[in-house]
């Protein structure tokens with residue numbers, strides 16, 4: 001799907017899905033202090049012997065039938081995560097509080113550290129990702145709660161094509 005850009009009069013592609021293959025924060029730590037990070041399994045990191053870092057998906061409703069999704073990374077307290085894992089039943093799934101581990105660039109540039117609920121959906125298989133629900137008051141929370149209009153969606157797209165903060 002494309003839209004006519006009012007800034008440059010060209011057509012741009014609308015990206016409904018964004019995926020951070022690797023965590024930016026984790027990348028920085030591994031680069032300079034890799035002893036702080038242990039990869040327990042693929043996409044499952046133990047950091048500073050205190051938190052678990054895993055991928056999860058944030059979903060936002062749009063005015064069209066397509067969901068706007070951002071696959072990013074969340075941190076969860078290790079003790080709480082272990083306790084949850086002990087009682088975990090895949091048929092039921094589970095929810096736990098965590099935090100966004102990275103900023104959701106380029107859309108929500110100060111989202112790192114935002115409190116959220118991380119939900120492991122029932123009957124998941126290995127490649128399924130947990131779902132994120134934002135807790136802290138923010139534009140991101142409002143967008144997720146209310147869904148985004150087409151105007152708002154294009155506003156987000158303009159951050160890709162005409163980002164004032166881009167170098």
Ligand SMILES: [Zn+2]
Nearest residue numbers: 005007008161
């Ligand atoms: Zn443009």
